[in-house]
Amino acid sequence: MVKLVAIGLVAGLFSALFGVGGGIVIVPLLILAASLPERSAAGTSLAAIGVTALAGAVLYGFEGHLHVAHAALVGLPAAAGAIAGTAIQQRVPVASLTYGFAALLTVVAGWLLLT
């Protein structure tokens, strides 16, 4: 219980600071600190992230930083895209594609660092 609370605190801080769900920290922590199997950790983290992201959006909303129309424009098609992406992932080996994606993220990071 104490471990789960600690995981939540860390994940919430991370999520709000970066504007991400925080799965990248919750999933390994649930596996390592709470001894969940990998699949349960992934599923459970998603449910927890729902609460985290909602809390973050509401709190940022109070501060006047939330653009609801932008969120809908990007977020609604993304949900459909994620279902398609997950389905494709079951059928094709993605390891080689992953290097390309990692390279793309690196380019984006470079753009953010240099501009």
Next chain:
Amino acid sequence: MSVGLIVVALGLGFVAGVAAGLFGVGGGILFVPLLLGLGLGQLDAEATSLLAILPTVVAGTWRQRRYGNVRWRTALVVGVASIFGVQAGVLIATSLPEDVLRRLFALLLLAVAAQLAWRAWRSESAYASDE
């Protein structure tokens, strides 16, 4: 927003979702740069990204629930505790200069890229040793 920009946002949102599902990353690390590209500042992009990931998270949780992968009590404890972490995170993010926040986010992207490449390399070598 112009019609052209709306169409671009919808299309890129879909592509970001496909990439998130395909590579097993959350949408947030893609939404933030996408929203920056649509003209939002770093802080507003991060705030808006949190709202934008909700539909994907709800759909994903729905799927995982069918496979029996969601431990609700654990998720509830982590989720409720996270609210206090979120408060701290919002406080820190709103007090940092936006260009510092932007650079921190860039470092996160690099870390995710490295982790993805490592994971792909590890799964490839696992295949190789199976053969």
